[in-house]
Amino acid sequence: ARKCILSGLWKNELGSNMTISAVNTDGGFTGLYHTAVTATDKHIRVSPLKGSQKPTNQRKQLTFGFTVSWTFSNSMTVFVGQCFMDDKGKETLKTMWLLREEVSSPGDDWKATRVGTNIFTRIK
């Protein structure tokens, strides 16, 4: 594909994987996220994701964002990033994320958000 298409199966360097459904006409998409890691002592469960991307007809290397609402803990992650295509047509999603945990009081709000990066490549 000469243009990045987000739908399909992706994995990141942590070993997490995600499936993105078909992207609808306004750029919206949904999917499922299976994280390989957690900072809780909970059992990991597949969690829903919802996001949007810039329409592909405008850009070859599109920007996107999505939110994962974790089903196994009171926390949320937002990912934002861009799809890059190499000259062989291989797509890479370079992302940054914010992970918000639920804290018990406003006084703990300062320590409630983690930040990081993830790179996703397609699982053939």
Ligand SMILES: O=C(CCCC[C@@H]1SC[C@@H]2NC(=O)N[C@@H]21)Nc1ccc([N+](=O)[O-])cc1
């Ligand atoms: O652990 C969690 C939920 C799972 C987060 C997985 C993150 S999302 C960014 C990164 N990319 C991945 O593929 N996986 C990781 N929530 C959580 C974490 C810490 C605390 N805490 O209380 O410290 C509470 C909930």
